[in-house]
Amino acid sequence: MTPGHNAILLLRRLESIASLADEERRALENLPISAKVIPPHQDIVRGKERTSHCCLVLEGWAYRYKMLHEGRRQILSLHIPGDAPDLHSLYLDEMDHALGALSRVTVGFIPHEAIHNLIRRFPNLVAALWRETLIDAAIFCERITSLGQRDASKRLAHLFCELYLRLRAVGLADGHSYALPVTQLDLSDALGMTNVHVNRVLQELRRRELITLRGGRLTINHWPELVEVAEFDAGYLHLRPRADL
Secondary structure, X not given: OOHHHHOHHHHHHHHOOOOOOHHHHHHHHOOOOEEEEEOXXXXXXXXXXXXXXXXXXXXXXXEEEEEOOOOOEEEEEEEOOOOOOOHHHHOOOOOOOEEEEOOOEEEEEEEHHHHHHHHHHOHHHHHHHHHHHHHHHHHHHHHHHHHHHOOHHHHHHHHHHHHHHHHHHOOOOEOOEEEOOOOHHHHHHHHOOOHHHXXXXXXXXXXXXXXXXXXXXXXXXXXXXXXXXXXXXXXXXXXXXOOOO
């Protein structure tokens, strides 16, 4: 992949939340991005690691997580192509959690120095990247709300709605259908539910014909109804308005 091609999804992601000038787009396209394929379930960045680059998901899915001493895993967030899950590493000395490959993932590594040079030249890109980190924090707030207050059906339906809008924003949803390369165990570790409970909720959503999940692909059959089940309000994603939903 050429550097410009590697930056396409980052451009799509930033332009889904902010306005960019042509000069800013060209600067992003010219970022030095070194791509590497990471096998599933391998760490991309380890906890406590000091890094000199930021990661950009180019293909596949990644996730942030923490491991407890007894071997239990908490998935903190799921990351799709176009996401830069560790922008905070620009200013923090070390990672306080790990970033791993959920599926086979192609990651673009961008030197911190290159990003610092970019934001010194283009103040509007500072605002766009800052907005991206604030939205990341808003997604964390919604996940905490789900873990603490939403019942199992709402919790899972809410995640499916969110992922659809995030994938659609970077052109990776086909209608109301999208690739979902996660296992029931991944969902249970992300949503604070047992594997058995996740299975029951999936069966219930299927029984109500709200979703179809087959071959690693999720189709939302009835978007308004799924939104109602989830009590989903997309405002926290701060996406620029679109008229085709």
